[in-house]
Amino acid sequence: MKVKYTAAWVGLTAAALAAATGCSSDPVRDTAQKAAEVADSSEKIMAALTRATDRTEQLGSAEVRMTTDVGTGTPVAMDGTYSWGDGYAFDVQMDTAAAQMQQLQDAPTMRVLFVDGAYYYDVDPQATGPLAGKEWMKVDSSAVFGEQGSQALSGSNGSPSASMKGLKYAKDVENLGSETVNGKTATHYRAVVDQERMGSLEDAFGGLTDSGATSITMDVWVDAEDLPVRMVQEFGAMKVSMDFAEFGRTVVVKAPPAAQTGDLTEALEEAGAAG
Template sequence: MKLKYTAAWVGFTAAATVAVSACGSGGVKTAASAVDGADKIMAALSRATDRTDQLGSAKVRMSTVIGAGAPVTMNGTFSWGDGLAMDVLMDTKSAKMEALQHSSTIRTLFVDGAYYYDVDPQASGPLKGKQWMKIDASALFGDKGAQAFSGNSAGNPAATLKYLKYAKDVKDFGTETVDGQRTTHYQAVVDQAQMGKFKDAYGSDGMTAMTGGGSMTMNLWLNAKDLPVRLKERIGKMTVTMDFEKFGATAPVKAPPSAQTGDLTQVIEDYRKKQG
C-alpha cells in the first residue's frame, strides 16, 4: 500500500536516533593516551549536547538513502523544546507520493504525534476535497513505537547527541570545512544491542532486517560554537544526513485545520492488522 509505505519513510527518517556503544582498548601506554583523548572528545560532545538541547529547534537539510534507492530529501525545521515537531518540504517523486501531489515537493508536518501531508484534493474517498492527509504515528509504529519517537526522548538532534554520553569508543578526525564552516569531525560506532528505542517500533526481526544484524555509525561535525554543522548516520543499508543551517527561532509547528484534513489512521491500522 503506497500510503503506508510513504508514511513509514517519513516517520523513519524523522526518527533517526542513535545510541553509542562502549568498546575497550589494548596496551597500557595506548590506553592511557586513548583515555586522555577520549576525555577531551567527550567534553566537546557534552558541550554540543547541552547547546543543541537549549536552543530547541533548527533549520535542517536532510537526506535519507536506503541501499541503491534514490535519496528522499527534506528541507525545513525540526523543533524539540516542547515535544518533537517538524515542518519540511519533501521530494515528492523519491517519496513515491506522485499520486497524491502533482508538485515536485510535498509539505510534511509532524505535530502532536501525527504526520500531515499537503496533498491534492481527491475526487473520492477519505481525501475527497481535502488539502491534508493525516496519519497518527501509532498507526505506523504501534503505541510503543509512537511513544519512542515522540516527546523529547527520541527523533531529534538533541536526543541523538544525548546518547553520546554512553560512548567510550569515539574518534577525532581533526578539522574539516563543511558548508563553509571550520569544523571538527568526530565518529562513534553503535552495535545492535544498544540501539534502544528503534526496537520498540521495529522489533528484533525488523532491526535485524534494517541493520543486517550489524552496527550503526554516527559521524558528527561541530563548529567553533560547539554546534552540529552536519550529522551523518549509517544504519545497515540506510544512510541519514542532516545539515544544520540555523539553530533556534523557528516558527511553531501547528496542525492543519481539521476541516481541511482527511484522516487515514484507521485505514493504515487495518492494513497493519491484516499483515499480521
C-alpha cells in the same frame, strides 16, 4: 693487567647496558602509557560531544536538511524547520517522487508537518474517498511505526536533538581532524555504538534492535560554537544525513484545521492488519 682489563671491560659493558636499558622500550610501560593517552583522548572527545549535545538541546530548533536512505530506492530528502523545545515537531518540504506520493500531489515537492505524534501531508484535494475536497492527509505515527515506534517519537525523541543525545552511548570515539563543511570549519568526530548498547537508543530511534543492524556509526562535525554542522548515522542498510543551520529560530508547528484534513490512520492500520 689482565684482571684490570677484564674489570674495565665489564664496567664499560655494564654502563652501556644500563644506558641502553634506560633508552629501550618497556612493553608494559608503553602499553600503559598508550592506554592512558587513548583514555584521555576519549574523555576530551566525549566532553566536546557533550557540549555540542547540550547546546543543541538548549537552542530547541534548527533549519535542517535531512536525507534518509533505507537502501531500497531513491533517498528521501526533507528540508525545513525541526523543533524539539516543546515536543518533537517539524515543518518541511519533501521530494514528492522520492516519497512515491505522486498520486496525491502533482507538485515536485510536498509540504509535510509532524506535530503531536501525527504526520500531515499537503495533498491535492481528491474527488472521492476520505480525502475528497481535503487539502491535508493525516496519518498517526502509530500507523507507520506501531505503538512502540510511535512512543519513541514522543517528547523530543526522534528529533535531531535526540540523535545528538545518542552519542553518549558510544563505546568507540575518535577525532578525525578539522574539515570545512557548508563553509564552516568543523572538527569531525566519529562514534560507534555497538550492539550491546543499541538498546539504550530505542527511545531516540524506535525499532533499532529489530532493524538487523549490529552497530551504529555516527559521524558529527562540530563548529567553533559547539554546534553540529552535519551529522551522518548509519545502521544496517539505513543512512540518515542531517545538515544544520540557523539554530534557535523560534517556530511553532501547528496542525492544519480539522475541516481541511482527511484522517487515513484507521484505513492504514486496517491495511497493515490485513497484511
